[in-house]
Amino acid sequence: MATVSLRSPRALEAAGFFLADVQAGVGPFLGVYLQAHHWAPGRIGTAMTIGGLVALVATVPAGALVDSTKHKRGIVASASIGTVLATCIVLISTSFPAVVASQVLTALTGAVFGPVLAGLTLGLVGQDGFDRQFGRVQVANHAGNVAAAALSGYLGWRFGFTAIFMLAAAFGVLAIATVYLIRREDIDDRRARGMSEEAPGQSEAAGGFRLLWRSRPLLLLAGTLCLFHLGNAAMLPLFGLAVVARGQADPSLFTSLTIVIAQLVMVGASLGAMRWMRTRGHWWVVLVTLVALPVRGIVAALWMAPWGVVPVQVLDGIGAGLQSVAVPALVAHLMRGTGRANVAQGAVLAAQGLGAALSPALGGWIAELYGFAASFLCLGALAAGALVIWLVARAALPSPPRPSRTNPEPAHALDRS
Numbered sequence: 001m002a003t004v005s006l007r008s009p010r011a012l013e014a015a016g017f018f019l020a021d022v023q024a025g026v027g028p029f030l031g032v033y034l035q036a037h038h039w040a041p042g043r044i045g046t047a048m049t050i051g052g053l054v055a056l057v058a059t060v061p062a063g064a065l066v067d068s069t070k071h072k073r074g075i076v077a078s079a080s081i082g083t084v085l086a087t088c089i090v091l092i093s094t095s096f097p098a099v100v101a102s103q104v105l106t107a108l109t110g111a112v113f114g115p116v117l118a119g120l121t122l123g124l125v126g127q128d129g130f131d132r133q134f135g136r137v138q139v140a141n142h143a144g145n146v147a148a149a150a151l152s153g154y155l156g157w158r159f160g161f162t163a164i165f166m167l168a169a170a171f172g173v174l175a176i177a178t179v180y181l182i183r184r185e186d187i188d189d190r191r192a193r194g195m196s197e198e199a200p201g202q203s204e205a206a207g208g209f210r211l212l213w214r215s216r217p218l219l220l221l222a223g224t225l226c227l228f229h230l231g232n233a234a235m236l237p238l239f240g241l242a243v244v245a246r247g248q249a250d251p252s253l254f255t256s257l258t259i260v261i262a263q264l265v266m267v268g269a270s271l272g273a274m275r276w277m278r279t280r281g282h283w284w285v286v287l288v289t290l291v292a293l294p295v296r297g298i299v300a301a302l303w304m305a306p307w308g309v310v311p312v313q314v315l316d317g318i319g320a321g322l323q324s325v326a327v328p329a330l331v332a333h334l335m336r337g338t339g340r341a342n343v344a345q346g347a348v349l350a351a352q353g354l355g356a357a358l359s360p361a362l363g364g365w366i367a368e369l370y371g372f373a374a375s376f377l378c379l380g381a382l383a384a385g386a387l388v389i390w391l392v393a394r395a396a397l398p399s400p401p402r403p404s405r406t407n408p409e410p411a412h413a414l415d416r417s
Contacts, residue, residue, distance in 0.1 A: 050100050054108060066119045114346070121137060131329045227383070235297065366378055
């Protein structure tokens with residue numbers, strides 16, 4: 001196997017940086033943008049939920065596409081263009097059909113980003129180097145979110161929401177440019193789909209969609225994350241709406257602040273996850289993320305003020321930052337040698353997407369009918385359910401091997417049996 005040049009992993013990290021704003025688009029700012037155009041919370045949540053449901057349907061096929069294609073850089077470029085076009089639709093019109101169309105296009109194009117970044121990482125460094133390299137990509141991605149959010153907040157305050165849309169387009173162009181700095185010859189397509197490196201003669205048809213249903217640990221992980229994101233996804237936009245609705249903050253600057261705080265914490269959490277996975281295993285890392293979210297819901301309900309954003313988003317950064325590294329790494333280990341690693345990534349993303357898709361509508365309508373505090377408490381209670389499932393499930397899962405001096409980076413897969 002040819003040696004991978006140092007340029008390609010660094011280019012992948014740079015692409016991860018710029019894809020941060022492309023993946024998010026104007027999503028974090030969409031709620032306050034539509035609120036400024038006289039949209040009610042329930043209607044905003046409904047539009048976001050429609051897009052989330054489309055993403056749910058698209059993620060598994062997106063993973064299968066990444067597994068089957070040798071043009072992974074082209075997928076990143078095409079999806080980036082589609083996401084930028086979706087933001088332009090909202091800029092042109094804020095009618096309900098236009099916003100829904102934008103959310104649908106964003107969902108369709110954005111469904112590939114998670115699997116393709118995982119696939120490119122596997123293709124460049126293989127299974128043994130995945131945890132570390134994907135952690136570096138996620139650190140770059142969170143740093144990109146910090147930069148994009150800070151710039152969006154300033155540009156939105158200085159020039160209006162249109163500047164935020166233009167920034168997303170600029171990041172899209174840079175993402176396309178950097179992904180093509182990855183050398184094509186450095187991408188091993190067999191490794192990229194999770195084919196066994198110890199069995200080079202293995203059939204390309206290894207595995208299949210049925211693997212997703214035969215892996216009990218994968219199903220437990222997917223169910224836990226579905227419930228987690230049902231409680232998680234709506235908290236940031238709802239907290240922004242709660243504070244802005246009271247006239248306590250500028251919409252652009254406050255939304256930017258919420259993102260910057262969370263993403264800065266995510267950078268540190270991602271770095272910590274890279275080390276903790278090697279010493280304690282993936283299960284414990286996921287456990288910490290589940291503990292953080294119910295506490296976040298209580299804090300959000302009790303402190304709906306500009307300064308309340310600090311503890312609320314610090315807790316979000318801990319949960320999301322750890323998950324962004326631990327979950328894809330765990331899936332990659334569970335699917336090792338199956339040839340369907342990115343299908344599995346898509347399946348887990350679909351489970352997360354199901355919860356995330358229903359969260360804005362659920363949280364938005366509870367907020368509209370009973371108030372924001374009730375909404376935060378209900379969402380936090382749902383996240384507590386994910387914690388219970390994960391704790392109960394642990395009894396059925398074998399403990400990961402403890403690291404040794406001769407093998408400091410063991411594969412902490414739960415078990416595929």
